[in-house]
Amino acid sequence: xxxxxxxxxxxxxxxxxxxxxxxxxxxxxxxxxxxxxxxxxxxxxxxxxxxxxxxxxxxxxxxxxxxxxxxxxxxxxxxxxxxxxxxxxxxxxxxxxxxxxxxxxxxxxxxxxxxxxxxxxxxxxxxxxxxxxxxxxxxxxxxxxxxxxxxxxxxxxxxxxxxxxxxxxxxxxxxxxxxxxxxxxxxxxxxxxxxxxxxxxxxxxxxxxxxxxxxxxxxxxxxxxxxxxxxxxxxxxxxxxxxxxxxxxxxxxxxxxxxxxx
Numbered sequence: 001x002x003x004x005x006x007x008x009x010x011x012x013x014x015x016x017x018x019x020x021x022x023x024x025x026x027x028x029x030x031x032x033x034x035x036x037x038x039x040x041x042x043x044x045x046x047x048x049x050x051x052x053x054x055x056x057x058x059x060x061x062x063x064x065x066x067x068x069x070x071x072x073x074x075x076x077x078x079x080x081x082x083x084x085x086x087x088x089x090x091x092x093x094x095x096x097x098x099x100x101x102x103x104x105x106x107x108x109x110x111x112x113x114x115x116x117x118x119x120x121x122x123x124x125x126x127x128x129x130x131x132x133x134x135x136x137x138x139x140x141x142x143x144x145x146x147x148x149x150x151x152x153x154x155x156x157x158x159x160x161x162x163x164x165x166x167x168x169x170x171x172x173x174x175x176x177x178x179x180x181x182x183x184x185x186x187x188x189x190x191x192x193x194x195x196x197x198x199x200x201x202x203x204x205x206x207x208x209x210x211x212x213x214x215x216x217x218x219x220x221x222x223x224x225x226x227x228x229x230x231x232x233x234x235x236x237x238x239x240x241x242x243x244x245x246x247x248x249x250x251x252x253x254x255x256x257x258x259x260x261x262x
Contacts, residue, residue, distance in 0.1 A: 009154075129149055
């Protein structure tokens, strides 16, 4: 049987391959797994030999065919590999690439399995980090899941790496407050956090401010940049600036007022 994994999310594709191999090896008396890079000299011959050779002692076999759609593989060789993969007994063949040809479904046949691993965003990524945390014995609060989804923005490898680090601390219930206390935050995203300030919800503005403050960004610098980028509300900034200079407020309090009220 042929399994074709496709998509930009390399981490999730590799995780799916590892899970599939673990499932195949479970209960198998003998498990043989090999990777063949079709761009290497002799790659086609080695892969064809492995697929066409009967396994000893009813062995379960699996093969990962890398670069099978490269220019180094002729149409004839590709057709032969697909045929051998479909006919091989007790053998699972995996193809895992960022992109696959449009006729991949036709190539792998009706019995083949095609799975997509596009980069996840928004609610899809939030669900993903929640499930990954749960699989590691962690319970993310709603705001923690949202926070991680926003911080890592579709980067599944970075998100899971951070979840693993949190797991080692021994905490079971994780909130956004705990994540911020642990220093989980966007890095190098100063202007991204300020971009579209007026269009963000009050909650988003407060969250972004907390990230900036945790990064020890200068509140006066943040205030002046926001004033410069939002000339339509210059009177509001001017009033707050007077309050700061008179000692009634500090810049952090002025920014919090802007975040909550606008």
